[in-house]
Amino acid sequence: MGNRVLSVRNLSVDIPLADGVLHAVDDVNLHVDRGETLCIVGESGCGKSLTSLALMDLLPKKAIRTIGRLDLNEASILDYSERQMSDVRGNRMGMIFQEPMTSLNPAFTIGNQMVETLRRHRDISKSDARDLAKQMLEKVGITAAEQRLTQYPHQLSGGLRQRVMIAMTLLCEPELIIADEPTTALDVTIQAQILLLLRELQHEYDMGLILITHDLGVVARIATRVAVMYAGQIVEQGTVEQIFENPMHPYTRGLMRCIPVPGKTRPGEPLGSIPGMVPSLIGSFTGCRFADRCDLVKEACRKSDVALRDVAGKTQAYRCVIDPQAMTKVA
Amino acid sequence: MIYYTIKRLGLALLVALTVSFISFGLLYLSSDPAIAMAGETASDADIEAIRKLYGFDRPILVQYFDWLQRAMGGDLGKSYYFRTDVSSLIGERLPTTMTLGVCAITFAIVLSVPLGVAAAIRPNSLVDRVALFLSVMGQALPSFWFALMLIVFLSVNLRLLPTSGSDTWLHFVMPTVVLGYYAAPAIMRLTRTGMLEVLSTDYIRTARAKGLRPWVVLFKHALRNAIIPVVSLAAVQFGFMLGGSIVVETIFALHGAGFLAWESITRNDLPTVQGLILVFSLFYIVLTFFADLLNAWLDPRIRIN
Numbered sequence: 001m002g003n004r005v006l007s008v009r010n011l012s013v014d015i016p017l018a019d020g021v022l023h024a025v026d027d028v029n030l031h032v033d034r035g036e037t038l039c040i041v042g043e044s045g046c047g048k049s050l051t052s053l054a055l056m057d058l059l060p061k062k063a064i065r066t067i068g069r070l071d072l073n074e075a076s077i078l079d080y081s082e083r084q085m086s087d088v089r090g091n092r093m094g095m096i097f098q099e100p101m102t103s104l105n106p107a108f109t110i111g112n113q114m115v116e117t118l119r120r121h122r123d124i125s126k127s128d129a130r131d132l133a134k135q136m137l138e139k140v141g142i143t144a145a146e147q148r149l150t151q152y153p154h155q156l157s158g159g160l161r162q163r164v165m166i167a168m169t170l171l172c173e174p175e176l177i178i179a180d181e182p183t184t185a186l187d188v189t190i191q192a193q194i195l196l197l198l199r200e201l202q203h204e205y206d207m208g209l210i211l212i213t214h215d216l217g218v219v220a221r222i223a224t225r226v227a228v229m230y231a232g233q234i235v236e237q238g239t240v241e242q243i244f245e246n247p248m249h250p251y252t253r254g255l256m257r258c259i260p261v262p263g264k265t266r267p268g269e270p271l272g273s274i275p276g277m278v279p280s281l282i283g284s285f286t287g288c289r290f291a292d293r294c295d296l297v298k299e300a301c302r303k304s305d306v307a308l309r310d311v312a313g314k315t316q317a318y319r320c321v322i323d324p325q326a327m328t329k330v331a
Numbered sequence: 332m333i334y335y336t337i338k339r340l341g342l343a344l345l346v347a348l349t350v351s352f353i354s355f356g357l358l359y360l361s362s363d364p365a366i367a368m369a370g371e372t373a374s375d376a377d378i379e380a381i382r383k384l385y386g387f388d389r390p391i392l393v394q395y396f397d398w399l400q401r402a403m404g405g406d407l408g409k410s411y412y413f414r415t416d417v418s419s420l421i422g423e424r425l426p427t428t429m430t431l432g433v434c435a436i437t438f439a440i441v442l443s444v445p446l447g448v449a450a451a452i453r454p455n456s457l458v459d460r461v462a463l464f465l466s467v468m469g470q471a472l473p474s475f476w477f478a479l480m481l482i483v484f485l486s487v488n489l490r491l492l493p494t495s496g497s498d499t500w501l502h503f504v505m506p507t508v509v510l511g512y513y514a515a516p517a518i519m520r521l522t523r524t525g526m527l528e529v530l531s532t533d534y535i536r537t538a539r540a541k542g543l544r545p546w547v548v549l550f551k552h553a554l555r556n557a558i559i560p561v562v563s564l565a566a567v568q569f570g571f572m573l574g575g576s577i578v579v580e581t582i583f584a585l586h587g588a589g590f591l592a593w594e595s596i597t598r599n600d601l602p603t604v605q606g607l608i609l610v611f612s613l614f615y616i617v618l619t620f621f622a623d624l625l626n627a628w629l630d631p632r633i634r635i636n
Binding site: 056058086087088089090091094095097099102103104105106107108109116117120121152154155165168 | 532534537539540547630632
């Protein structure tokens, strides 16, 4: 079995609206290796959640997905029927959502919802499935697991529910887990616990993990590689060290200025911010999508679409036409 | 669950008591029972004698408790018109009304719940449009007109079904369709709305992300949650059918309790009207109680605090 868990080429998501087509995700290329965590970072509405739903083939009905290649474990699953995809979902690819409070069905017990997942993909008895579910709950750090199985979601706290979601997703030991802002809705202390748990489990099961977040603190803590999304495009990608130590794209640099650095940021000193707003993605768009907010903008930026370009000798790439020399001076 | 059941039961009893008191009071305020009993040609002395004989001259509260006590023992008094026990009179008529009500609510649910689900799966599709058309028709058509049309086509022209009476199950087909079709639109619309809302929730997305089969997502995860308000509505509709099927019972000459209520009101037959109101209210209360229990069983958030 190969090392590459997921590989996506030329993924776009278009949503037809009353006043034109919304190009929500534009030509995204991604890959994740076994044991690796890819963080997709970006602000609200940049297309990161739609990207993750597109990978699972769970987009809303009206959204149109176009995709060049989609390989899971180096075998194409692009031509899979809905039936075949449902065999993959929850089995080989699992997904954890942002809202633990509403992501579990209120009408069924935790045990019921976990057992049904296992029995959907594995040919095992109810009692065996229940044993496995209990073991998995213990693995994600839930005490009194036997009792939890008989409880309903509304009887558990948000942090517990997210642990249940994680346990449920891990039941079939998927090769890849996609976590869409798994800690956003939780208390800060719980956030750290959940991230730690995800990282431990990822190592234990040697899974690929795609973590979607807008929180650079989370990225720094957990990522192996980072993809920065802006207005539906990946504007920069590279290893976590490359992105944090040597961000190339003006947007990524702007994001980095928004984080306080211990020892460097003086008390009372205002943090950086990026003025302006994300452009409308309805209809056609030419040129760099960040141009309106970029303080280095030149005429060339608006003339034609910008391709990702590699940083010489590195695995880093970014989508900008400006000479890197000129950029460093300003930033 | 036990605590919840006891609480609901207590509430139901309180409602029953209140309803009995109000119905008792209203009817005494609206007419003088002594005059009604004596008839239009009676002299003042006759009326006074009847008033004494039946105890209508006593304070109203005394009369109420007296009536309530007897009612609890199954004695609802004697009908002024039939001169027989009200309880046996109602007992004779109830089976017809019950049969009609059960058939009609079953017909309404079997028709409208699947249609509502189908409409919600594909909003604005052909199925949805047909369902909308049927429900607007159901709501707009007066039941007497619809009943007459059925009689014209199915009985007079095609000679398929009997027009009146309650002897065989064939007699119940048209009344069931008319009464059920009247209740179906509301159930259909509520099922559709509920399903649409539930299908867009996070937990349905989770169910799909787990790879569950579409029908499991739809019927286990979605319908279970969407059906909860429908249960309450159906219970109310059923109660309405038991008490309010006067038009349908009259057209098809099904001499049920609804028809009896209408007859008794026009005759000023006070004990019968009172007895019927009490029985109908009790139906409502029992139905609501069971609907609450069913909802608690369906929704653990009600059951477990």
